[in-house]
Amino acid sequence: MSYFVTLIAILLVYMSLCFVVSLIRKRNDVADVAWGLGFVLMTGASFFLSGDSGIRGMLVGVLVSIWGLRLAWHIHRRNKGKAEDYRYLAWRKEWGKWFYIRSYFQVYLLQGLFLFLIVSPVLLINKNAGPSLVLLDFLGVAVWLVGFYFEALGDAQLARFIKNPENKGKLMQSGLWAYTRHPNYFGEVVQWWGLWLIALSVPGAWLGIVGPMTITFLILKVSGVPMLEKKLEGNPEFAEYKRKTSIFIPLPRK
Secondary structure: OOHHHHHHHHHHHHHHHHHHHHHHHOOOOHHHHHHHHHHHHHHHHHHHHHOOOHHHHHHHHHHHHHHHHHHHHHHHHHHOOOOOOHHHHHHHHHHHHHHHHHHHHHHHHHHHHHHHHHOHHHHHHHHOOOOOOOHHHHHHHHHHHHHHHHHHHHHHHHHHHHHOHHHOOOOOOOHHHHOOOOHHHHHHHHHHHHHHHHHOOOOOHHHHHHHHHHHHHHHHHHOOHHHHHHHHOOOOOHHHHHHHOOOOOOOOOO
16 A cells, blocks of 8 residues: 555544544534644654654654644643534534534544645655755744744633633733734644745655645635634624734734
């Protein structure tokens, strides 16, 4: 079985198992925790399947594992003890008797497809060891670190803000959130562009640009920024916050 076919099979089994767990737990936001862990799985599987990924494969393996494990733990802690995420609750009502079938295909398998596209730079790195580390690799790591800083710190600041009962009903507008309305989403996108820069040192891995392009499109146009902005429209502080603060790229407040 070829390298990519084997990885697709592993991913299909993983997403199917996550769907089964969601049925047992009766909550589809299992998919949100499974998201980060799926990248760790695919990165590790591709590393061992290749047999010779070299130092670059180890490097991206560490970076993706740090990102994926942190994200999964953060979402797990955020959801623990709470009702199912509002998006999935809405779909339960909307999809009716087709809920389970549509969940499997539109949540888990579709997420698996996006995951495979996004992680493609890492899969290409592990398939071709390439030369020793060069300047472009270090530039990619630097970009990744900037992204990780925005995502991890943005999530931590928001979690601390929400935890304070004095902030109930208020809108987070301090820290990194004073410069962009979505610092965590910005950070996630930047990290994948950093990983793609590392991939450029590997022959043919420029094709992996589909990875950062996919995550950028999803966050800016589909499931990230648009859905959250729509949810925030009901907050009385949001109109002024929206007027003063950059939607995505960190900029000084107007």
